[in-house]
Amino acid sequence: MTAALQTIALGKHFGALHVTRQVNLSLAAGARHALIGPNGAGKTTLINLITGALSPDEGQVLLGGRDVTALPQARRVKQGLARTYQINQLFSDLSVLENVAISIAERVGAAGNFWRRASANSHVIDEAVELLARLKLDAYALTPVRELPYGRQRLVEIAITLGQKPTVLLLDEPAAGVPSAESHIILDAIAALPEQIAVLIIEHDMDIVFRFAKFITVLASGGIIAQGTPEQIAGDAHVRAVYLGQGGDV
Amino acid sequence: MTELLDNGGGSAAARRFMAGREAWHWAEALPWVVAVAAFFVFPDYLALGTQILIAIIFALSLDLILGYAGIITLGHAAYFGAGAYGTGMLSAHLGWGEPISAMLFGGFVGGVLGFVSGWVLLRYHGLTLLMLTLATAIMLKEGANAAEEWTGGFDGLVGISIWPLLGSFEYDLWGKTYYCFALVVLLLCFLAARRIVHSAFGRSLVGIKGNVGRMHGVGTPVHGRLVAVYTLSAAMAGLAGGLFAESNAYVTLDVLSFARSGTVLIMLVLGGTGRLYGAFVGAAVYMILEDELAKLSPEFWEFGIGLLLVIVVLFFRRGLLGSLDDLRARSMGGGA
């Protein structure tokens, strides 16, 4: 079967810094894949290369077997590739509903029409309401995003992305900054993701990683140092030395 | 908010909320009441009134790109001027002086120029974009200067002869006809602009202005979207230019000048960006003040305008209308 997402020998330099080295990743449909590594390992940069926010110096990105390395970000999104951001990228003056509606309107092609009232796009509004209900955000639908507690804002970040109905979903530290009392809402949302989506999650919280992932890739200094099942990674001495040992929580 | 918790009420409440975003407010009747009242109260000032209405249309076109899409420009006169020359040359060289179609032709010329230049310009942003918009208007002006045969060059385009409006309303001494004509055109432009900003397209522009990275991330063809609104804006500026050419029956290089690009920006900032009515307030205040100050002191009126601008940008950051909003919010917050 062709992989939903594949990177082939991806490489990137920031000046003298070799931030991505020969990264080969492959996610099948329905994959639950965690990407872990110490701060500055190049995890976010890798996501930026995959989505097209940055262009690689070498290597390729394949979506469903098709080479998309030359495609701009928006075109990759149209092919089912969506991401969340490590730092919230929300329209904080707008309501939760409108944040999600912007995304859905874009997917269904309503956003190109400058003559039709936004309020007349009832299918967009209905879908947004449904999505918010699914993420248990419906009580906040009409609230401006900036008034939400941080955990819920992280959920809006996910909701906007799900508005794209992605086939490949990249989650960049979805629980980052969320107080532990609230982190279960993020976990629940991740656990409830549609099964067929291929998910790549970056996360520092090992509880989340080991609960969620079926496969783990460990990145250090831009290169992959280990790949395997959670058990294999937990037992890998090298990984422990580079990374897991630091937190001491595994 | 609690309504959404009610079973099945979610979609209905959400739709009502979205409809509320674009609902008319009673205060929106004010500028039109003022414009109509001015027609009867100040019959001697209708020529100035017409120029104010034209300036509002021009400022409104700028608000579409600056206030909503965040495109900052110092060359918007390029499209106003293109429209003015388009309309003027249609009459002066081809003898076509039917005012409505000639004005629409001005809008068409502005729109085409907006599309072509926008395609290139909008690949850039920030200071680079600012300088490129400026350069575009300068080059267009120099081009118009060089194409003397067509534009009249430095001496201006003469021989514009506009036929009676709708075949019967002559251009009269007090400019009643043109005032009404300009007011109707402004109303139509305003309704169009209001419709545009309240469409899903308009919302996506606000998204681009607020966070362009996220819009790339939800699959927005950002460049195409910006070119589209730039073209609409340029067409509206072209209409204003066409109207300007018709009401003055004379076009000079001044329509393409840097001063005109700067003035329309000042008007909009004065009134407040991203709120449509900022164009009304800004253009009216600027032009009335200019007229009054020029009477007081022909040499120093610009000083007065400059002083006002300083006061507005220092103390009324969001323009006159924005500050009014803030004031209202504060008094309501204090009263509660």
Ligand SMILES: Nc1ncnc2c1ncn2[C@@H]1O[C@H](COP(=O)(O)OP(=O)(O)OP(=O)(O)O)[C@@H](O)[C@H]1O
């Ligand atoms: N645009 C950029 N220009 C130059 N250097 C950059 C840029 N973006 C990131 N870097 C550097 O590249 C390295 C990897 O950054 P990246 O954000 O990908 O790390 P990360 O693995 O996501 O870290 P974290 O766990 O802290 O989020 C860091 O040293 C960072 O300073």
Ligand SMILES: [Mg+2]
């Ligand atoms: Mg990161």
